[in-house]
Amino acid sequence: MDHHCWWLGNCVGERTHAIFVLYLLAETILLGATGTLAVSAIGRSAHVRRGDLPIPLELTAAITCILLCVLAGFAATTLLIFQVALVFRGETTWEKLKRAQLNAAAQLPPDERPYDRGPRRNFLIFCGCMRDPGVPKWAEGEPWQRALSPEKSAQ
Numbered sequence: 001m002d003h004h005c006w007w008l009g010n011c012v013g014e015r016t017h018a019i020f021v022l023y024l025l026a027e028t029i030l031l032g033a034t035g036t037l038a039v040s041a042i043g044r045s046a047h048v049r050r051g052d053l054p055i056p057l058e059l060t061a062a063i064t065c066i067l068l069c070v071l072a073g074f075a076a077t078t079l080l081i082f083q084v085a086l087v088f089r090g091e092t093t094w095e096k097l098k099r100a101q102l103n104a105a106a107q108l109p110p111d112e113r114p115y116d117r118g119p120r121r122n123f124l125i126f127c128g129c130m131r132d133p134g135v136p137k138w139a140e141g142e143p144w145q146r147a148l149s150p151e152k153s154a155q
Helices: 018-045 053-087 091-096 099-105 118-125 141-147 150-154
Strands: 003-005 010-012
Touching: 010 141, 018 118, 053 091, 053 118, 118 141
Parallel strands: none
Antiparallel strands: 003 010
């Protein structure tokens, strides 16, 4: 487990990291599309008067929507870029924040990333297309599968 995200109310780690990045991508796209629709609503309201809402109320709602989309979109896009950069570097948020302490404890140089396999391999490992050679085969799978593995029960 990497860390608990109180924004999502869930833990984000090795098994959920790809889902989290996909969530950020979907959120960024959705906020961009919603903001675009709000901008087009402003353009339409300038040319057509609607019977449902007075134009000032419609404009206020559209401008509020645009502001919210810009603010939330900036946060989501920034976090998405940060997470994708971490994927290509082969590290997690926790490893990024605690690099000095982790490397000192493992007696490694301060800037070394022990799980970095190069950008391409890091991405393939992240997507599940390639197994990390540094992870033993018995460590894969669900916890109950690891507990029942022959290597574990032989010990």
